[in-house]
Amino acid sequence: MKREQTYIEGSNFYHSKGRVGRHFGSYWWQNVRGRGAAPSSLCAMRILDRYIFREILYPFLIALVALTFVAFLAFSREIGWLLELIVRQSATFRDIWAISIAYIPNVLTFTIPMAVLVGILTGFGRMSSDSEAIAFRATGISMVRLLAPVLSLGILAFVANLAMTVWIAPQTAARLRDVRYEFLARQVSLEVKPRVFNESLTNFVLYVQNIAREGFNWQGILWADMSQPDEIRVTFARSGAVTKDEEHRTFALTLTDGSTHVVSPRSPHRYSYDTFDTTTLSVPMPQAPTKQDKIVISEMPTAALWNAMKAGTATYEERVEFHRRFALPFACLIFTLAGLPLGVSTTRGSKSMGLVLSLILMLLYYLVFVGGTRIASNAQFSPFLGAWLPNLAFAALGTLLIARSNREHDNRLLNSLASIMRWFSEKRAEARTTRKRLRQWTYSLTHHPKFFRLLDAYVLRGFWFFFTLVLVAFVALFILVTLFELLPDIVKNKVESATVITYFVYLLPQILYYVIPLTVLLAILIDLGTLTKTNEILAVKAGAVSLYRMAMPLLLMGLLLSAGIYFLQDFMLPYANQLQDEYHDIIKGRAPQTYRDPQRKWMAGSGERIYHYNYFDPDQDVFGGISIFGFKPNSFELTEWMFATRATWDGAMWKFEDGWTRRIGTGGSVDYQPFTSLEVRELDRPDYFKKEVRTAAQMTYPELKRYVTSLKQSGFDVSGLMVDLYRKLSFPLVSFIMAIIGIPFSFTTGKKGAFYGIGLCLAVGIFYWSMFEFFDKLGGINRLSPFVAAWFPNLIFGFGGIWMMLRVKT
Structure with missing residues (x-):
């Protein structure tokens, strides 16, 4: 029998049948069936472990940053409040860190397992596409042996996630209430908006006509006291200032030049009227916590939950929360079992399958997790099974797949998914050939008769594939983050599933508004970065086609998506936001706020x-x-x-x-x-x-413009509203500017690896978004002109992208 050999030379794997993969070490070994042993098989396997660990670590870290950043967008209100504290200089760096660290653990508890799955499937998907999976099998490396470096990452993630869910997250959540009060005491005006009747105060109504730039001095104040059923007490004052009342943990409102009027509805002839130069009222802020507040389940220490379960006094909600804190970290280990056999495939061209499978498995896991928790909350299901059911199911799936892989069966799940995608591609190609071709409507820069030629279609096909994939992943993550945030309220208030689904339907336009710009940047980087890495960009340049011409359809798609965001912002968001706010109040157990x-x-x-x-x-x-x-x-x-x-x-x-x-x-x-x-x-x-009373986010551009003009004529400070007005034109262009930035980044980083480009993309996207929000807050307090605050980030990043594009070697 002819002896087969597998060895490494230079930077390539070699088998007796030819080159089969890339180099992962400087050692070679022969098949055990041939004569001659490997010089140091133990050392070679250690190098292999480090190589595999590194290949899955990089996508894990990038996925963790991306998923965590998108998850933080779900807390946009809290982040906006935090940025306003910074620009008003009401918080030190230590204060900002105290608030930020309180949100991070709750987000990381479920983005860490997601990142583990993405890292495994993406890393092994890359190795499978380069035929390294063939090299692993040819050298006799079993699936169980490959599990060692993968399990190392899973154990590290499990320990970190366990610490988050069991110890850190409950403590930081409990601390967050006190920290928020401290900041609320320093900047109470952040919770009081001008020309808005604040009816959230029990039995009290507060109305402020205008708020000074520094935020502490109010002009034109109405204070109505409805606490006594047999009388109405109304106070009008020219101005007022807010101070902190440490003893009662409230805010003292000192009014100047005003009068108090008291009348009885039953006896209108009884009326009292007093004027004052200065008086002080106690304002009970609704968000100010007190020691009598009942601690929520998510803030309870894990030891307290365990003691309640042992004593038999734990409620269903507490039992579900206890099992949830331990079941979620175990997902890191479960995903290693299910992710490894799905990621390892001998099918070439399966590089994108890792992202597709990551998305499918994440959705399945968390939907089963939430569903089991929801059923358990109704006392119809065991809290243990409700939290651990997805872990048990995925552990069984992973064990089965690993066992079949060791018997060298084909990965039927991956092959079935690939077959489905090929079927859709074939049907789409058949439909395209039978469709009547469009007439010529313009000429390209190279003067060919059709604008969308074969090259344009090829580039756009890759762009739309990655755009759809990343967009679905980001939207799913946003929904999952919001769902986990609302899960305690859903369980506590026994909210119907139809109400939750309706809420997310109306929340979807806002999610798309947030994530589309970053999705454009990622899709372009992955698409063009892949083409650069595979030397297809070099082939285009060799065909005398300029890279500017090649990038033109991507720029047009960015401009088209910007127009779509403006349409979404002006014709869908104003109405969807009202409805999703109403359903959000229902889920929170509050009476829905109406805008009529x-x-x-x-x-x-x-x-x-x-x-x-x-x-x-x-x-x-x-x-x-x-x-x-x-x-x-x-x-x-x-x-x-x-x-x-x-x-x-x-x-x-x-x-x-x-x-x-x-x-x-x-x-x-x-x-x-x-x-x-x-x-x-x-x-x-x-x-x-x-008519409806709406915020700037709930108005179209013409409506907001008329509203700002009316307030300006009345002499009110409209700086914040002017920023919102200009932002309605500047923010939709972010997608187009992201396309301008992403194109030169793709051409310059493709050979350095796709992960390098994605990492730069995340850095640019996070910095761009932070800068946009930061300048928005500066304009709101008149530190910058409204026009500069709304347009300066676009101008900086837009001209920066154009400058980078001009430096690309076309």
Whole structure:
């Protein structure tokens, strides 16, 4: 029998049948069936272990950074609040670190297992595409032997994740409430928005007309006390300042130049009126924690959960939380068993399969995990099985695949997936050949008669493949992060699955708005980086085709996606955000906040008026229990208070029934006039009360522009709104600028490896996003002009990308 040999020479694997792979060490060995032993097989296997460990470590680290960054986008509100603290110089570096470290462990608890799976499948997918899996089998290396370096990474990730879930995450979550209070005490104005009625305070309503740039001085203040059912106490003041009350853990609101008015709805003739130069009110901030607050389950120490389970006093929610903290870290080990046989394949061209399988397995695992936890919360399923079911299922799958691989069976799961993808490609090609070709509509730079030629289609096919893959991965991760954040509330409030699904349907446009720009950058880097690595870019240049011409379809796709983001921002987000906020309140166990004025109770009128009512029927145009406050525009001094039990609209005027009017004179005199019927023409029409009250994110560009113009004419500070207005034009262009940046990066880093390019991509994307948000906050407090704050990051990165593109050797 002819002796077969496998050895290494230079930088290549060699077998008796020819070159089969790349070099992973400087040692050679022969097949055990031939004569002659390896000079140092133990040393060679150690080198092999280090080589495999390094090949899966790099994609693991890059995936961990990417997944963690995208996961942090789910906490965009908290990050925005944190950046505002920084730009207002209300927090030191130590303070910022204290808040950041409180969020990181909760995110890492499930991004670490994801990164382990991505690292294994991507690393071995690369080795399989270069035929190194053939070299492993040819040298007699079993699948169990390959498991050693993979398991090393899994054990390290398991230990780190276990520390996060069992010890670090509960402690940091408990500490976060106290840290947030400390910052809230320093910067209370961050939670109070101008010209918005804050009705979240129990039995109190706070309204501020304007807030100074430094944030602590307020102008035009209304404070309504509804705590007593038999009286209404309303205070108007010209200005006020906020200070901290350490003893009661509240905020003291010191008012200047104001008056307090008290009236009884049942006895309108009873009325008291006091003026003051200075007075102090206690404001109970809703987010300020107290010692009496009940600790949530996610903040309970693991030892306390264990003691409650031993004593038999643990609730279902506590038992589910206990098993969840241990089951999730074990996913790092389970993914090594399932990922290794799926990643090792002798099929060439399976390099992209690692990403596809990573996405599929991650979705399956976490969906089963959440589903089991949800079922267990209804007391219909064992909490142990609810948390450990996905681990048991994936462990069985991994063991089966490893056993079949050792018997040298083909990987049927990978082959089936590849067959499905080939089938779709064939059907798409058949449909393309039968479709009528489009007429010529423009000429390319090389003056060929069709713009989208074969080269353009080839480049765009790779771009859209990676774009779709990365986008689905990012969207799935965003949803998973949000789902895990809301899982305690879903379990506690027994929220229906239909409500949760509906919430994520309306949240999807916002997710796409966040992740599409970074997805464009990643897709271009992977697509062109792969073409550079395989020397296809060199072949294009050899065919006398400029790289600028080759990159043109990618630039057009970036511009097209920018237009799509603007469409998404102006025609979908304003309405989807309102609905997802309502469902978010339902999941949190709060009454859903409505944006229709008929249910808002308080409303600022078009003139110097403020309305308060108990009921409004928008169909019949009827008010019930309406009060109208008139005040002076400069001093915010109350001049008139009108009340009526009922008000109707007859098409031309308002008709008030059974009420009274009190007019406050300059000398403190009060003119009281009761009435049974009164007609008034100068008030706002019914349509004014039917319009929606929305934030800048819930308005289209024309609506926000009209709103800013109206406030500016009234003399209000609109710096923050101007930044939001300019940002509605600047942010959609981020996708196009990402394309400009990604193209030169791909051409210059392709030979250094795809992971090097992706790493640079993440660094650029994270820095770009951080810079965009940071300048947004600077513009909001007038440290920069609104135009500069909204457009400066785009200009810097745009011109930087153009400069890099001009330096590319075409």
